[in-house]
Amino acid sequence: xxxxxxxxxxxxxxxxxxxxxxxxPETLYRTHVxxxxxxxxxxxxxxxxxxxxxxxVLAKSIAHELDRVCGITPxxxxxxxxxxxxxxxxxxxxxxxxxxxxSTVSTAVSKLVCRGLLERSESLSDMRTVHLALSDAGRALVxxxxxxxxxxxxxxxxxxxxxxxxxxxxxxxxxxELHSHPxxxxxxxxxxxxxxDTVMISRMLTSRALQAYGLAVGDFRVMxxxxxxxxxxxxxxxxxxxxxxxxxxxxxxxxxxxxxFITRSRSDANRRIRSVTLTDxxxxxxxxxxxxxxxxxxxxxxxxxxxxxxxxxxxxxxxxRKRQRSEF
Numbered sequence: 001x002x003x004x005x006x007x008x009x010x011x012x013x014x015x016x017x018x019x020x021x022x023x024x025p026e027t028l029y030r031t032h033v034x035x036x037x038x039x040x041x042x043x044x045x046x047x048x049x050x051x052x053x054x055x056x057v058l059a060k061s062i063a064h065e066l067d068r069v070c071g072i073t074p075x076x077x078x079x080x081x082x083x084x085x086x087x088x089x090x091x092x093x094x095x096x097x098x099x100x101x102x103s104t105v106s107t108a109v110s111k112l113v114c115r116g117l118l119e120r121s122e123s124l125s126d127m128r129t130v131h132l133a134l135s136d137a138g139r140a141l142v143x144x145x146x147x148x149x150x151x152x153x154x155x156x157x158x159x160x161x162x163x164x165x166x167x168x169x170x171x172x173x174x175x176x177e178l179h180s181h182p183x184x185x186x187x188x189x190x191x192x193x194x195x196x197d198t199v200m201i202s203r204m205l206t207s208r209a210l211q212a213y214g215l216a217v218g219d220f221r222v223m224x225x226x227x228x229x230x231x232x233x234x235x236x237x238x239x240x241x242x243x244x245x246x247x248x249x250x251x252x253x254x255x256x257x258x259x260x261f262i263t264r265s266r267s268d269a270n271r272r273i274r275s276v277t278l279t280d281x282x283x284x285x286x287x288x289x290x291x292x293x294x295x296x297x298x299x300x301x302x303x304x305x306x307x308x309x310x311x312x313x314x315x316x317x318x319x320x321r322k323r324q325r326s327e328f
Contacts, residue, residue: 027305034291049225052221054319059203062074076112090129091105099180118135119134149193168195171300172194174301174303176189182194205299213292218249223286226278229241231278
């Protein structure tokens with residue numbers, strides 16, 4: 001499938017900082033989420049779980065390939081892409097464009113400077129300002145990273161129906177125009193880079209929203225999994241449900257238990273097995289946070305009900321395929 005879409009004369013606006021959800025339109029799916037504690041709306045937990053799982057799978061696939069091929073992270077890749085079309089950029093401006101803290105960017109770019117992929121210099125007019133530029137080696141590495149990203153995205157796109165692919169394309173274009181800096185080549189938007197931005201922006205917005213309630217995205221996903229799985233199961237089963245290792249959810253379980261949202265008890269039949277149960281407090285908190293997470297996800301690209309329906313179908317299909325593969 002083509003990786004670019006004609007941008008025409010609709011040039012992308014200047015890069016903007018990611019902003020919190022404000023005045024989002026009411027959608028049918030948000031109504032489902034708001035009433036998810038009602039028996040006939042419990043399906044909202046299923047589609048929320050599947051969608052977050054899809055985003056996690058995509059993010060990890062992107063990160064894995066970038067690390068394997070180039071030894072860089074998605075954030076470092078995004079930073080280098082931002083520097084492709086400029087002679088140099090201030091580190092603070094780069095952090096703003098990426099929607100992350102200055103210290104986060106500083107750590108990421110320092111490693112690139114050490115590898116000779118970026119060049120760093122102090123501003124002649126303000127010694128507090130640091131300027132960054134891509135080196136020739138950095139530009140060469142971006143080409144290799146592009147190939148790794150394209151391979152990952154091509155595999156994902158190949159699993160989509162035409163309807164799902166069109167929806168993913170439209171939402172990715174919306175997301176980069178709202179929150180990022182679209183990558184235009186030859187008058188066309190690179191869709192593979194846009195989808196990387198969309199996945200990372202979505203994860204960042206969701207993480208920020210949950211941090212306000214003292215939870216990480218992993219904590220929320222564990223509670224969702226328990227709710228979908230009937231309220232109680234083993235930690236190993238929860239991790240498997242989320243396509244994670246048991247060690248990946250250890251800190252989540254500790255945090256949720258400390259907050260009173262889950263309880264853990266050893267099996268009488270096998271003391272090595274611990275059962276995890278969602279408490280009433282956890283069930284209530286999960287329902288309360290469902291619209292918070294929905295709004296954060298919706299802020300990524302402002303999808304309407306039809307696009308949301310298609311995204312949910314893509315997530316459901318991806319999760320179903322992974323579960324089927326894990327069974328054989």
